[in-house]
Amino acid sequence: MIRKPKKLIVANWKMNVTKEEEAEGLFLSIKNVVNKLEYTKVVCCPPHMYVNQVARHVDHRNYRVGGQDAYPEESGSRTGETSVLMMKNAGAEYIILGHSERRHLETKSDVARKVTAVLEHDMVPIICVGEEQRDRNWKKALTQQLKDVFNRVPKKNPENIIIAYEPIWAISGEKKNPATSTEYMEALDVIKKELKKIFKTSTAVDKIRFLYGGSLDDKNIEEFLKNAEVDGFLVGRVSHDPRILMTMFRLVEDHMQREMFPIKEEE
Ligand code: 13P
Numbered sequence: 001m002i003r004k005p006k007k008l009i010v011a012n013w014k015m016n017v018t019k020e021e022e023a024e025g026l027f028l029s030i031k032n033v034v035n036k037l038e039y040t041k042v043v044c045c046p047p048h049m050y051v052n053q054v055a056r057h058v059d060h061r062n063y064r065v066g067g068q069d070a071y072p073e074e075s076g077s078r079t080g081e082t083s084v085l086m087m088k089n090a091g092a093e094y095i096i097l098g099h100s101e102r103r104h105l106e107t108k109s110d111v112a113r114k115v116t117a118v119l120e121h122d123m124v125p126i127i128c129v130g131e132e133q134r135d136r137n138w139k140k141a142l143t144q145q146l147k148d149v150f151n152r153v154p155k156k157n158p159e160n161i162i163i164a165y166e167p168i169w170a171i172s173g174e175k176k177n178p179a180t181s182t183e184y185m186e187a188l189d190v191i192k193k194e195l196k197k198i199f200k201t202s203t204a205v206d207k208i209r210f211l212y213g214g215s216l217d218d219k220n221i222e223e224f225l226k227n228a229e230v231d232g233f234l235v236g237r238v239s240h241d242p243r244i245l246m247t248m249f250r251l252v253e254d255h256m257q258r259e260m261f262p263i264k265e266e267e
Helices: 018-030 031-035 048-055 082-089 108-120 137-151 182-197 202-207 222-226 241-257
Strands: 007-012 040-045 064-068 094-097 126-129 162-166 209-213 232-235
Touching: 007 094, 007 209, 007 241, 018 031, 018 048, 031 064, 031 241, 040 094, 040 241, 048 064, 048 082, 082 108, 094 108, 108 137, 126 137, 126 232, 137 182, 162 182, 182 202, 182 209, 182 222, 222 241, 232 241
Parallel strands: 007 040, 007 232, 040 064, 064 094, 094 126, 126 162, 162 209, 209 232
Antiparallel strands: none
8 A cells, every 4th residue: 555645734934923922822823733633744934033942842743843044054154144953953854945035145056055954964955946937938947946956966865855846926926826736737747857867767756745835825725636746835925824724734634535545644
């Protein structure tokens, strides 16, 4: 029997939480529900300065903490930076990297160095890729982003790698404009083909997990669950709304139950 992993919901709080009590309250507000989910795992990614406070409350495999970025060197004269090691020591196990909202602040090789450092610390990088527009060059833009990262990163432990397809045109616009499940599947096809070339094997690529992100909420998550091959979701705007999150968890759980996943994941 094939053991199916849980769906992963990554809550990228971005800069939308501004007080420690708020961060802690938000994390705790869904904790009891998350700890009981059978088919869903949740990773909350608070702003750096609240990671430690929030991570103190982690006591279940279902509910973990991540960071929104991290500096690749462990320590040293780097004013204002927070290292991967510091994030790990604070309790983060995942790090979002290469987010489109940060790419103007970092070079391609910065992103690759960060991914390498996160993997070296046995943490999980959530690497964001996505084209700016669905124009005639979108596939090329997407494959270039993958080459920029993976041609510079050790090809070990693909099971620790998560790639989030987040088309820039779908993220946090004033008007919600999520990709369709068909657009996501087209992108996934492009991504997997390129990764197979880079990793030179499909076995490694089969171990990588793929998420969708961009204007995702309780109204459109089912479309992806039903029609797309997706290991989970990266959510922004609704990631600090417990009511919407809990509806999304329920939709994932119901979907997975309907799919008759016979074995619950043990970690
Ligand atoms: P939205 O869900 O607000 O579109 O943001 C997606 C995102 O950027 C998650 O990292």
